[in-house]
Amino acid sequence: MGTVLREVRRFDHPGFASIRIADGVIDRVGEPDATWPKGDEVVEARGRLAIPGLVNAHTHLPMVLLRGLADDAPLSVWLEQHVWPIERALEPDDVYWCSLLALAESIRCGVVAIADMYFHSDAVARATSESGLRALLSYGMIAPSLSEGGRAELEKAERFAAAWHGKAEGRIAVAVSPHAVYTCGDDVWRGAASLAAERGLMLHTHLSETRDEVDAWRQKTGLTPPAYLENLGVLAVPTLAAHCVHVDAADIDILARNGVRVAHCPKSNAKLGSGIAPVRAMRDRGVRVAIGTDGAASNDRLDVLEELRFACLVARALSEDARSLSSRDALSLATTEGRLALNLPKAGIEPGDPADVVLMDVEGSHTAPPHDARSTLAFASQASDVTDVFVGGRPLLRDRRLLTIDEERVQSEVARLAKRLRRD
Ligand SMILES: [Zn+2]
Structure with missing residues (x-):
């Protein structure tokens, strides 16, 4: 079973496309049709910008x-x-x-x-x-x-x-x-x-x-x-x-x-x-x-x-x-x-690339209107626009929610540590 990111914008192409991720790589990119496998998990991501991580x-x-x-x-x-x-x-x-x-x-x-x-x-x-x-x-x-x-x-x-x-x-x-x-x-x-x-x-x-x-x-x-x-x-x-x-x-x-x-x-x-x-x-x-x-x-x-x-x-x-x-x-x-x-294989948003994909909200007031995705990314976007992160197809962030790290626990452990070091 794969994951389909529905109707995203790609940073290097005009218009919308869906991206299918399976077995850690980008498997298909385009308009889903009858040849796309059934039963995939679908991520509704219309309008989000997909970029290589x-x-x-x-x-x-x-x-x-x-x-x-x-x-x-x-x-x-x-x-x-x-x-x-x-x-x-x-x-x-x-x-x-x-x-x-x-x-x-x-x-x-x-x-x-x-x-x-x-x-x-x-x-x-x-x-x-x-x-x-x-x-x-x-x-x-x-x-x-x-x-x-x-x-x-x-x-x-x-x-x-x-x-x-x-x-x-x-x-x-x-x-x-x-x-x-x-x-x-x-x-x-x-x-x-x-x-x-x-x-x-x-x-x-x-x-x-x-x-x-x-x-x-x-x-x-x-x-x-x-x-x-x-x-x-x-x-x-x-x-x-x-x-x-x-x-x-x-x-x-x-x-x-x-x-x-x-x-x-x-x-x-x-x-x-x-x-x-x-x-x-x-x-x-x-x-x-x-x-x-x-x-x-x-x-x-x-x-x-x-x-x-x-x-x-x-x-x-x-x-x-x-x-x-x-x-x-x-x-x-x-x-x-x-x-x-880092000696990693290249990764874009093309079939065969490792699924190291990031989705960004580019519909905020600070990024509107979207003339050119590269310029938006380089000059207007900010980290809080990042909504989803996939590494090797595995979701680490979904809708701004961290899936692999208990952020609250981590923050309280580090706060406790900072307090201890101030006392030492
Ligand atoms: Zn250094």
């Missing part, structure tokens, strides 16, 4: 706990006095509940897949598995060298990969995550790359996020972070690199020739005062750019629609050119490019 290519789910905490403190004070003491006190169960809160928010934002990096990764994976989302998950390693904690970090990453790669009906993949060039020594990086190569995993890291990072790295090694990683040989492994804000033309060539996929996180970069990545220049040189929210501590939302709107606006403002990121391009960062960044 969105991808958040870089986040730290459990950091929703830190949302709105000491927002205006300088980075070092914020990290040393607020973020790290709380993170040190977190137990796996805390990370589990915070992950579920972040996943609930993600589903409500029309997200079908996320790339996460954190610790207590088993708890993140357990929550993700229950949520029904797709994910590229990793344990974020921090160690100055193999002999100073690096071996233990690699063992944790390896155990996590053995436990979760390919699990949750194949929805979860695992990546190996040295946190950044400045938090992991070169032998740790080499170890991470060989672990990833041996197991057929990707690398997921932070790269050239701030001017200070790049300046310090040049001083220390004579190389920019991308050149340093290329020199180490680790970019031979498929790599997802968050940020890439301070990259010059030579860096962009390095990213392009190594097929590095970039997760552009413009709101986090703006909030922390880091700058804005040169998305247009990277795309022009053939670098694949996806979009990420980063953790909620530096965003504060996991709202990919808002992220892509901000990406468009800021790219145009900085370049003084309205053509620098079109609404079509922005949408592809959050869909096609996001899927590529």
Whole structure:
């Protein structure tokens, strides 16, 4: 038995069509006739816009706990006095509940897949598995060298990969995550790359996020972070690199020739005062750019629609050119490019595509009249317009009701945790 989404608009076609989902894929699209199987569940969705689900290519789910905490403190004070003491006190169960809160928010934002990096990764994976989302998950390693904690970090990453790669009906993949060039020594990086190569995993890291990072790295090694990683040989492994804000033309060539996929996180970069990545220049040189929210501590939302709107606006403002990121391009960062960044098969709204489908209400006052679906999505729609989310054909949100996460319970567990941490 399948599910038929009746009379939706498709974001890339005029008029109405019905979409039949069966066995996790889109089976038919068009006007139902006598050849369509009988007995399907029918979702009356007339007028709703059907889009491929969105991808958040870089986040730290459990950091929703830190949302709105000491927002205006300088980075070092914020990290040393607020973020790290709380993170040190977190137990796996805390990370589990915070992950579920972040996943609930993600589903409500029309997200079908996320790339996460954190610790207590088993708890993140357990929550993700229950949520029904797709994910590229990793344990974020921090160690100055193999002999100073690096071996233990690699063992944790390896155990996590053995436990979760390919699990949750194949929805979860695992990546190996040295946190950044400045938090992991070169032998740790080499170890991470060989672990990833041996197991057929990707690398997921932070790269050239701030001017200070790049300046310090040049001083220390004579190389920019991308050149340093290329020199180490680790970019031979498929790599997802968050940020890439301070990259010059030579860096962009390095990213392009190594097929590095970039997760552009413009709101986090703006909030922390880091700058804005040169998305247009990277795309022009053939670098694949996806979009990420980063953790909620530096965003504060996991709202990919808002992220892509901000990406468009800021790219145009900085370049003084309205053509620098079109609404079509922005949408592809959050869909096609996001899927590529996470190594997921492509998904549109065509027969044979994985049924990772999101329905949106585009009949609100703030989206009327519907001239062009792509423009509406990129500039006018908001997360609360998302009504239904399907991942692999399984409904996770129906008529704005979450089906896989008990949102009330999750919110009260996280509230209790925040209270406990304030007391500690
Ligand atoms: Zn990050």
